[in-house]
Amino acid sequence: MIYLDHAAATPVDKRVLDAMKPYFTEDFFNPSAAYLPAKKVAADYEKAKGVIAHAIGAKTSDLIITAGATEANNLAFTSLGTESMFYSGSRPSGPSPRADGAKSRAAALRNPPNQNINSVLYLITEHDSVRCVAEQYGGQPIKVLPSGLIDLNDLRAKITDETELISVALVNNELGTIQPLAEIAGIIRDVKLDRLKRGIKTQLLLHSDASQALNLIDFNVARLGVDLLTLNAAKIYGPKGVGALYVSHNAKLRPLTLGGGQENGLRSGTENVPSVIGFAKAVELTKEHLNGNRKKYATWRKTLLSELQGYDLINKKHTLDNFVVICYNSIDAERLVFLLEEKEIYVATGAACAASKGIRSHVLKAIGLTDEQIAGSLRLTLGETNDETQIHEAAKAINEIVKNEYQRIKVSSR
Ligand code: PLP
Numbered sequence: 001m002i003y004l005d006h007a008a009a010t011p012v013d014k015r016v017l018d019a020m021k022p023y024f025t026e027d028f029f030n031p032s033a034a035y036l037p038a039k040k041v042a043a044d045y046e047k048a049k050g051v052i053a054h055a056i057g058a059k060t061s062d063l064i065i066t067a068g069a070t071e072a073n074n075l076a077f078t079s080l081g082t083e084s085m086f087y088s089g090s091r092p093s094g095p096s097p098r099a100d101g102a103k104s105r106a107a108a109l110r111n112p113p114n115q116n117i118n119s120v121l122y123l124i125t126e127h128d129s130v131r132c133v134a135e136q137y138g139g140q141p142i143k144v145l146p147s148g149l150i151d152l153n154d155l156r157a158k159i160t161d162e163t164e165l166i167s168v169a170l171v172n173n174e175l176g177t178i179q180p181l182a183e184i185a186g187i188i189r190d191v192k193l194d195r196l197k198r199g200i201k202t203q204l205l206l207h208s209d210a211s212q213a214l215n216l217i218d219f220n221v222a223r224l225g226v227d228l229l230t231l232n233a234a235k236i237y238g239p240k241g242v243g244a245l246y247v248s249h250n251a252k253l254r255p256l257t258l259g260g261g262q263e264n265g266l267r268s269g270t271e272n273v274p275s276v277i278g279f280a281k282a283v284e285l286t287k288e289h290l291n292g293n294r295k296k297y298a299t300w301r302k303t304l305l306s307e308l309q310g311y312d313l314i315n316k317k318h319t320l321d322n323f324v325v326i327c328y329n330s331i332d333a334e335r336l337v338f339l340l341e342e343k344e345i346y347v348a349t350g351a352a353c354a355a356s357k358g359i360r361s362h363v364l365k366a367i368g369l370t371d372e373q374i375a376g377s378l379r380l381t382l383g384e385t386n387d388e389t390q391i392h393e394a395a396k397a398i399n400e401i402v403k404n405e406y407q408r409i410k411v412s413s414r
Contacts (some may be wrong), residue, residue: 001344002346002397003346003385004347004381004391005324005348005379006235006381006384007174007212007322007379010235010237010238013285013384016239016281016282020239020274021276023273023277024377027273028317029041030110031045041273044277045271045273046060048276048277048280049065051283052231052276052279052283055303056210056214056246057222061264063244063247064245064267065244065267065276067243067272067278068232068233068240068241069209069231069234069243070129071233072209072230072245073129073130073167073230074129074133075245075253075266076165076167076207077120077134077208079164079203079205079228079254080120106347119165119239120138120163120165121139121166121167122142123141123144123150123167123168125144125148125177125363125366125367126209127169127173129256130207130209133361140158141156142155142168144177146367147317148172148175148318148319148363149179150180152180152184152187155184159191159204161200163204164205165205167180167206168184168207169209169211170208170210170219171210171212171217173211174363175367176212176315176319176322177315177318178213178217178318178320179318181206181219181226184204184225185225188334203252206227208224208226208229208230209229210230211232212232212320214235215264215320215322216293216294216320217290217320219291227250227251228246228251229242229243229246229343230243231244231245231246233275233278233282236283237282237384239274239278242275244279254386255267275345294321297382298321300322300382300386300391301321301382303388303391304380304391305324305325307392308395308399309403311327312326312327312328312329312373322381323383324379326378326379328405329372329376332375332376333377337378339404342352343401345394347378348379348380349377360375381395
């Protein structure tokens with residue numbers, strides 16, 4: 001097979017799997033237990049969290065492990081309307097202390113969900129796990145330019161004295177567009193200074209979903225200027241269903257789940273030790289190969305773009321090297337996906353979750369594509385399962401299928 005949908009899922013790297021295995025069997029202990037082998041597991045867990053935190057320039061205690069990016073994105077929004085809390089990020093490094101259940105309950109009662117506020121801004125092209133929760137909080141979308149980049153003028157115009165949270169993904173999952181987070185953080189800093197001068201105490205936080213970014217961008221939370229940041233192991237050859245939320249000392253969150261007080265009381269539940277060990281190994285490998293992979297994907301992207309025929313390129317600039325988004329006039333891309341599948345070539349028309357619901361991409365719409373262009377759009381995302389030969393083969397197969405489709409359309413319209 002030729003798999004060209006690495007933005008949807010990546011296979012678990014064998015080295016990641018090997019690192020995880022012992023924690024399913026001999027090292028199965030509950031990290032909260034008091035005896036020595038359990039304490040060793042707790043220490044390994046903290047060490048793994050440290051590796052993940054270090055990779056983004058954060059401390060172990062700044063990270064809350066979640067069951068994937070969806071959960072981390074949802075958790076970020078609990079910062080809204082939260083006046084007091086018992087956790088803030090940036091504790092001294094070292095093992096994160098466990099909050100007890102009673103404290104966790106009390107904090108949740110002090111901070112019931114506040115859904116009446118209209119103080120969230122989110123980029124219109126965000127993944128549904130941000131979009132849906134932002135809409136629930138009455139959030140307003142920020143426009144993008146035809147390039148897919150944030151419209152900074154629209155952002156400036158929409159920030160009010162009530163705005164508390166702004167959510168902008170570092171990399172878009174349908175286009176690969178890399179957003180200028182540091183510039184956005186600069187605008188936020190100016191707004192905060194102005195608020196301070198006028199005695200306005202409303203918080204203003206920046207959240208970024210970096211699910212697609214860790215693979216190919218060497219970023220750092222301080223340089224980006226974010227208060228909250230989402231990570232996803234499933235996109236970097238780690239296990240599915242595990243992610244993390246970075247929480248700076250500025251952000252105050254309400255717990256997502258109540259119980260034993262794990263993850264600094266924000267997400268109670270026995271730790272998913274094997275997955276976090278795997279996540280850390282995947283992060284290590286990703287960092288090690290980042291520059292080499294970028295070069296490799298940039299070359300393959302060029303090859304694809306020169307060998308494919310008759311397409312319009314959609315993600316021309318400001319994009320990750322492994323994203324190729326193209327559009328064929330008057331062709332139904334869903335048929336292309338199906339015809340390619342018969343040759344065991346797997347590509348996407350848009351985000352995997354939107355595709356399975358048969359919904360037209362809100363991202364392609366937001367950058368101004370017509371319905372016909374959206375219908376003819378394919379997303380190819382390159383990754384570690386590919387090699388150069390596959391890239392040539394894929395281009396050849398797509399060209400053939402597209403040519404046949406045009407032929408078929410011509411005949412049937414006679
Ligand atoms: N955010 C982005 C940008 C994504 O690409 C994805 C997955 O496709 C998610 C969030 C959701 O991740 P998960 O399904 O692992 O929770």
